[in-house]
Amino acid sequence: MVKQLTPMPEAPKRALGREDYIDVADTWAEALVINTLERNEQQLEANALAVRAETAAAAAFSSPGASATSTTSLSIGTGSKTLTIQTGKAYSVGQGVVIANTADPDTQMRGRITAYNSGTGALTVNVISRTGSGTYSAWTISLGATPDIASTSEVRAGTSEALLTVKAVYDALAPVNIADGGTIAFNLAAGENFAWTIGGARTLPNPSNMVQRKKFEITVTTGVSGASLAFGSFYSFENDVLPAIAQAVGQRVVLFGEVMGSSEIFIYGSRTFKAAA
Known part of the structure; x- marks a missing residue:
């Protein structure tokens, strides 16, 4: 326990007489020296406690269990990883672990234990983040905090408060196909960018899972000659002009939209591109 400081006496005041002021000042100066020594001692004790705490924490993490x-042999990457470690470890499902390359600890995988057989040493970890790349066969495994990482679907839907990874954001921006047919399902939580090949007279319906200010784009490819596209009641258009769908088979039109309210979507414009080579 850190030692408590001795209370300081009252400081000298100008209103005191000369003799009284000197006596009070002398007492106060002596107390100030003691107080300074006690503060130094207190800081040393606090430093010692911090060192002991760090040592105890390091010992806990490096303990045999x-x-x-x-x-x-494992390749750096995310997803389920199974490896064999020593038996009898104090591991349990749900704990966070770090699987580090023994020769280069900065090359590592971080995740949560999904299975551990203390009798055989078989350990399975769901890796949710990693640093570095390559395949290695010498690993050091230790318990460690593992943050929640947002999945691709959570990034698309905007429903998670977990951390983002570059890969999750990149994957979330990959085009999501809209299945063509007489009835179209358009779910905004499914993606940011959509691809749709229309095979006739179609209507883009009012989407499900609308989130205000969400932006999206749809690449519409003409699948058959004479294809046409109408829109649901939620859509408003730039200059109140509906975008024209390309008539040549294979040509593409890209629509840019943004959700403005619970029943309003702005289509800012469209761009027409030739058929893919």
Whole structure:
């Protein structure tokens, strides 16, 4: 426990007489020296406590039950990873772990334990983030905090408060196909960018899962000659002019939209492109 400081006496005041002022000032100066020494001692004790806490934490993480090694060949990446470690470890499902390349600890995978057999040493981890790349067969495994990482679907839907990765954002921007047919399902939570090949007279319906200010784009490819496109009641158009759908088979029109309210979507414009080579 850190030692408490001795209370300081009252400081000298100008209103005191000369003799009284000197006596009070002398007492106060002596107390100030003691107070300074006590503060130094208090800081040393606090530093010692911090060192002991760090040492205890490091010992806990490096204790035989909390750390392990493996010679299983694994490639750096996300998803389920299974490796064999020592038996009898104090591991349980749901704990966060770091699987680090023993020769280069900065090359590592971080995730949560999904299975551990203390009798055989078989360990399965759902890796949700990684640093580096390559395939290695010398690993050091230790318990460690693992943050929640937003999945691709959560990024698209905007429903998670978990951390983002570059890969999740990149994957979320990949085009999502809209299935063509007499009845079209358009779910805005499914993506940011959509691709749709229309095979006749079609209507883009009012979408489900609308989130205000969400932006999206749809690449509409003409699948058959004479194809046409109408729109649901939620859509408003730039200059109140409906975009024209390309008539030549294979030509594409890109529509740019934004959700403005619970029943309003702006289509800012469209761009027509020739058929893909």
